[in-house]
Amino acid sequence: MKSKSEEKMISKNSVDDSPYVEEGNSGGNVGGNGPLKKGPWTSTEDAILIDYVTKHGEGNWNAVQKCSGLARCGKSCRLRWANHLRPDLKKGAFTLEEERRIIELHVKMGNKWARMAAELPGRTDNEIKNYWNTRIKRRQRAGLPIYPPDICTQALNDNQHHENMDNFSSGDIQQSDFLSMNVFEIPQFNGMELNQQLYTPALLDIPASSLLDIPASSLLVEGLDSSYPSKSLLCTMHPSKDPRGPESMFYGVNAPIGGVLQGSSQYPNDGSMRIVQSFGFSAVYDHDSTSNHALSSSLIPGSHAIMNGNPSSSEPDWAMKLELPSLQTQMGSWGSPYSPLPSLESVDTLIQSPLTELTQSCSLSPRNSGLLDAVLYESQMKKNSKNSCQLTSPASTMPVDVLHTSSHELHEMEWEVYGDPISPFGHSSSSVFSEYTHMSGNSVDEPPSAETMPDCTYVIPALFEGFKVKEAEAGTEKQIIFSRPDFLLASSCSGLYKDPTKDYSLLKDAFGPFLGDDLGKDCKQIDTSASSSGQGREHDSYACNAVSTA
DNA sequence: AAACCTTCCAACCGCGTAGTC
DNA sequence: TGACTACGCGGTTGGAAGGTT
Numbered sequence: 001m002k003s004k005s006e007e008k009m010i011s012k013n014s015v016d017d018s019p020y021v022e023e024g025n026s027g028g029n030v031g032g033n034g035p036l037k038k039g040p041w042t043s044t045e046d047a048i049l050i051d052y053v054t055k056h057g058e059g060n061w062n063a064v065q066k067c068s069g070l071a072r073c074g075k076s077c078r079l080r081w082a083n084h085l086r087p088d089l090k091k092g093a094f095t096l097e098e099e100r101r102i103i104e105l106h107v108k109m110g111n112k113w114a115r116m117a118a119e120l121p122g123r124t125d126n127e128i129k130n131y132w133n134t135r136i137k138r139r140q141r142a143g144l145p146i147y148p149p150d151i152c153t154q155a156l157n158d159n160q161h162h163e164n165m166d167n168f169s170s171g172d173i174q175q176s177d178f179l180s181m182n183v184f185e186i187p188q189f190n191g192m193e194l195n196q197q198l199y200t201p202a203l204l205d206i207p208a209s210s211l212l213d214i215p216a217s218s219l220l221v222e223g224l225d226s227s228y229p230s231k232s233l234l235c236t237m238h239p240s241k242d243p244r245g246p247e248s249m250f251y252g253v254n255a256p257i258g259g260v261l262q263g264s265s266q267y268p269n270d271g272s273m274r275i276v277q278s279f280g281f282s283a284v285y286d287h288d289s290t291s292n293h294a295l296s297s298s299l300i301p302g303s304h305a306i307m308n309g310n311p312s313s314s315e316p317d318w319a320m321k322l323e324l325p326s327l328q329t330q331m332g333s334w335g336s337p338y339s340p341l342p343s344l345e346s347v348d349t350l351i352q353s354p355l356t357e358l359t360q361s362c363s364l365s366p367r368n369s370g371l372l373d374a375v376l377y378e379s380q381m382k383k384n385s386k387n388s389c390q391l392t393s394p395a396s397t398m399p400v401d402v403l404h405t406s407s408h409e410l411h412e413m414e415w416e417v418y419g420d421p422i423s424p425f426g427h428s429s430s431s432v433f434s435e436y437t438h439m440s441g442n443s444v445d446e447p448p449s450a451e452t453m454p455d456c457t458y459v460i461p462a463l464f465e466g467f468k469v470k471e472a473e474a475g476t477e478k479q480i481i482f483s484r485p486d487f488l489l490a491s492s493c494s495g496l497y498k499d500p501t502k503d504y505s506l507l508k509d510a511f512g513p514f515l516g517d518d519l520g521k522d523c524k525q526i527d528t529s530a531s532s533s534g535q536g537r538e539h540d541s542y543a544c545n546a547v548s549t550a
Numbered sequence: 551a552a553a554c555c556t557t558c559c560a561a562c563c564g565c566g567t568a569g570t571c
Numbered sequence: 572t573g574a575c576t577a578c579g580c581g582g583t584t585g586g587a588a589g590g591t592t
Contacts, residue, residue, distance in 0.1 A: 075562085079561070080560095083560075
């Protein structure tokens with residue numbers, strides 16, 4: 001097996017018919033004893049490396065080549081040892097328990113594979129990463145949420161718990177407690193961002209990923225206690241490395257959001273922190289909607305922000321370097337300038353805006369209780385009023401003045417911004433929306449996939465979290481009401497699926513380690529006749545509001 | 551049977567960080 | 572303080588294998 005692939009690799013990497021020769025030396029692959037080999041390892045090489053490590057121990061990998069004559073760079077040696085030769089490695093597929101653990105860890109840590117691996121003895125970061133990416137892809141295809149029902153349930157429980165909390169941002173909650181309480185918070189639907197259509201295309205320049213890969217817990221903690229060393233966030237944002245300073249984190253942002261974002265400059269010394277603090281966690285913490293317009297849903301770990309695949313030229317380099325998972329690449333499919341799919345950046349923009357700004361200038365929608373029933377109600381109302389959403393409006397380039405369009409119009413076009421049944425932070429949002437567009441024949445970049453969400457529609461109780469964004473410069477207020485996708489998952493997992501006759505294989509697959517054989521009892525997919533035809537999916541349950549008030 | 555597609559996974563690459571000088 | 576080095580991490584790539592059409 002290996003020999004075959006090896007030969008291919010050798011052939012591929014060969015230079016002048018010299019196998020085992022590496023033509024490049026990037027990444028410190030310069031060898032002192034000649035060219036370094038790349039590609040699959042042979043058993044002989046493995047033996048050499050094992051022998052070396054046995055004698056000299058781990059570390060000093062660059063010395064391997066010198067001491068053993070192994071034509072491999074230190075980097076490669078380390079990787080080989082860590083991922084394959086280490087004696088304590090656990091081989092074989094992940095157990096259900098391990099899978100569950102991975103998911104839990106991902107909720108907490110995001111794409112911190114090494115940290116996750118540390119929690120899973122015998123497993124490597126690469127292994128976990130591959131597993132996760134595969135899982136994401138699979139669920140994306142299936143149109144399923146990343147996080148399983150029980151976690152959803154826990155998230156809801158936590159939500160209810162926190163709804164009764166006051167001053168959650170006062171920092172009186174211990175980090176550990178907070179973390180423990182939010183371990184299962186579903187950062188689902190980070191894609192509940194504001195409709196990009198509501199904002200100028202420049203908003204797309206905002207590196208949503210900078211926040212979306214941050215574990216929910218980290219952000220939440222940040223929001224609670226600024227003393228928490230939110231390395232994840234800081235590192236992700238790289239604010240200190242941005243020569244433009246904190247405000248530049250919103251580089252590319254302009255009106256109307258720009259006014260809001262500019263508020264970030266209020267915290268010149270700790271932009272990211274402030275931003276975190278400004279995050280809303282309403283899903284979980286909108287116990288006090290007047291003071292804490294949290295957007296918990298935005299706090300999705302591992303969210304590979306859907307950058308809408310539109311790496312604008314104006315996007316800062318650092319933004320592009322932010323944690324962009326491979327999935328994001330896939331998401332790029334809806335990055336077309338004309339894609340009706342939403343941009344996380346837009347929501348992130350608001351999310352990133354200082355809380356104080358929001359709290360001071362915002363008055364939540366009266367319907368904005370954040371309670372599930374309220375959301376359900378609203379969703380139902382929308383459903384009744386509109387049975388179909390016009391998702392395909394090529395209005396992704398809609399100018400700012402769309403904000404002044406009627407709320408009705410906005411409703412129709414906005415649902416697409418939300419729902420991301422797959423990923424909490426939005427990477428999946430792309431999947432759902434892209435899938436929708438596929439079904440409706442509106443995909444710009446990809447052909448409809450019969451495989452994607454076949455006859456499957458989630459009934460999503462859209463929660464509407466509204467807040468007003470004060471447009472500092474214009475002196476106007478724009479109330480942006482957006483749904484609470486984070487609840488969508490939970491609801492979708494807790495019996496909101498309507499059609500019991502549908503095949504639950506997808507869900508079963510998705511919830512594998514979390515559900516028993518009676519999966520179908522709890523999770524059902526909805527079949528809408530419209531969905532099969534790609535028209536009029538009952539996505540209006542995703543409905544969202546965008547009310548613009550001059 | 552062949553072509554195509556999907557999944558899995560090993561390996562590579564670039565970058566960030568810590569340590570050292 | 573800056574340059575250099577080693578190491579680690581996360582994202583990405585590409586081939587093998589298996590499945591589907």
